[in-house]
Amino acid sequence: MGSENNASIKRIQATGQMKKIMADYFYQLDEAARSGSSKIAWCTSVGPAELLLSLGFQVYYPENHGAMLGATRQANDYIPVANAIGYSPDICSYLTSDIGAYIKQETPLTRAYPGIEGLPRPDVLVFNTNQCRDVQDWLGWYARELQVPIMGVSTFRNIGDVTDLAVANIAGQIRELIPELEQISGNRFDLDRFREVMALSGRCTELWKQVLETNLAKPAPMSFFDATIQMGPAVVLRGSETAIAYYETLLAELKTRVSEGIGAVDNERFRLYWEGMPVWGKLRDLSELFIGLDTAVIASTYCNSWIFDAFDPEDPFNSMARAYTEIFIVRDEAFKQRYIEDIVSRFGLHGLIFHDSKTCPNNSNNRYCLPERLEESLQIPTLTINGDLNDMRCYSDEQAKTNIEAFIEQLESR
Numbered sequence: 388m389g390s391e392n393n394a395s396i397k398r399i400q401a402t403g404q405m406k407k408i409m410a411d412y413f414y415q416l417d418e419a420a421r422s423g424s425s426k427i428a429w430c431t432s433v434g435p436a437e438l439l440l441s442l443g444f445q446v447y448y449p450e451n452h453g454a455m456l457g458a459t460r461q462a463n464d465y466i467p468v469a470n471a472i473g474y475s476p477d478i479c480s481y482l483t484s485d486i487g488a489y490i491k492q493e494t495p496l497t498r499a500y501p502g503i504e505g506l507p508r509p510d511v512l513v514f515n516t517n518q519c520r521d522v523q524d525w526l527g528w529y530a531r532e533l534q535v536p537i538m539g540v541s542t543f544r545n546i547g548d549v550t551d552l553a554v555a556n557i558a559g560q561i562r563e564l565i566p567e568l569e570q571i572s573g574n575r576f577d578l579d580r581f582r583e584v585m586a587l588s589g590r591c592t593e594l595w596k597q598v599l600e601t602n603l604a605k606p607a608p609m610s611f612f613d614a615t616i617q618m619g620p621a622v623v624l625r626g627s628e629t630a631i632a633y634y635e636t637l638l639a640e641l642k643t644r645v646s647e648g649i650g651a652v653d654n655e656r657f658r659l660y661w662e663g664m665p666v667w668g669k670l671r672d673l674s675e676l677f678i679g680l681d682t683a684v685i686a687s688t689y690c691n692s693w694i695f696d697a698f699d700p701e702d703p704f705n706s707m708a709r710a711y712t713e714i715f716i717v718r719d720e721a722f723k724q725r726y727i728e729d730i731v732s733r734f735g736l737h738g739l740i741f742h743d744s745k746t747c748p749n750n751s752n753n754r755y756c757l758p759e760r761l762e763e764s765l766q767i768p769t770l771t772i773n774g775d776l777n778d779m780r781c782y783s784d785e786q787a788k789t790n791i792e793a794f795i796e797q798l799e800s801r
């Protein structure tokens with residue numbers, strides 16, 4: 388067993404720059420909301436953000452806010468508030484914590500960014516159900532509460548190949564959003580501007596992929612727990628030069644770590660995959676636990692979800708439709724199995740951890756026998772941890788620690 392008591396997380400120097408650009412992002416949104424200088428769109432995280440940016444909207448992402456509520460461990464103050472108005476404790480705890488916080492008129496933004504008093508009020512709400520139905524229901528509540536128009540894309544689920552027919556359908560739905568968005572934004576759609584934003588997003592996603600692939604190195608320079616924080620700009624600032632500049636800096640730092648043989652975990656003995664949502668309120672605890680066990684969690688479905696290989700500025704509608712339909716969560720079990728098998732072999736992984744997230748069945752891939760199939764095909768062990776993305780009543784520190792330690796012992800004995 389490793390030296391649990393000496394666990395310390397190595398700081399990524401670029402994080403200071405990330406904090407600054409994230410602060411700038413929220414202050415710009417706040418300024419736009421106060422002054423009316425730009426219209427504001429709230430968009431689901433894998434929604435048609437590039438289209439909105441090209442029309443001059445500033446884009447705010449409720450899921451990012453949900454993750455902040457989880458990471459600051461405030462979610463459980465608010466989930467019961469949403470439960471009290473009829474949203475079940477069994478549905479997405481991003482949704483329940485975010486709506487609960489709104490009802491109480493509280494947000495972690497006020498503490499993180501002095502001067503910001505609340506969320507930037509939306510002019511339009513835009514969803515893509517590629518992740519789940521919850522995002523539509525979530526924005527639907529705000530549409531009723533704030534009397535704001537809502538629109539979006541209804542996508543396919545559980546698909547194998549992403550066919551041209553599916554792409555044409557989704558591209559058509561994206562196109563159909565334009566007239567109403569033009570009216571709300573006051574700007575005409577400009578294909579060249581759309582192409583420019585797609586090119587910026589494309590470059591951001593390429594860099595994010597390269598960042599994640601630095602973990603092909605042994606030892607791996609960045610943990611999954613670091614990556615969940617580092618992906619912030621890929622989520623909320625894709626489509627901007629700012630995100631590109633940030634990932635160039637981060638990539639250079641990680642490449643330096645690789646060339647100097649510096650790993651996120653000293654004495655890296657085991658390399659693991661994290662499948663499913665992060666446990667936002669326990670990132671530090673889990674990170675330290677694994678470091679103490681000389682184990683690097685270095686690849687994940689979650690962080691890979693912001694790699695959009697298909698983006699092509701020359702064919703923006705179809706390529707956006709393809710990119711946002713190719714993501715893991717939309718795909719069938721056979722695709723998911725192949726996808727994880729490929730990563731395990733490329734990254735040289737020794738085991739897989741599945742997070743069964745109580746309120747997100749969409750991102751809990753242990754429930755249809757995938758761990759068992761992967762154990763058989765890869766001949767490596769898997770562990771399922773019960774928990775949740777935001778609702779810490781579903782997570783037991785002791786149980787997770789005991790199970791993870793036993794899992795590492797199992798790896799040692801192989």
Ligand code: SF4
Pocket residue numbers: 450479480481482518519520521522664746747748749750776
């Ligand atoms: S995918 Fe899961 S965590 Fe994300 S919005 Fe849907 S239910 Fe919530």
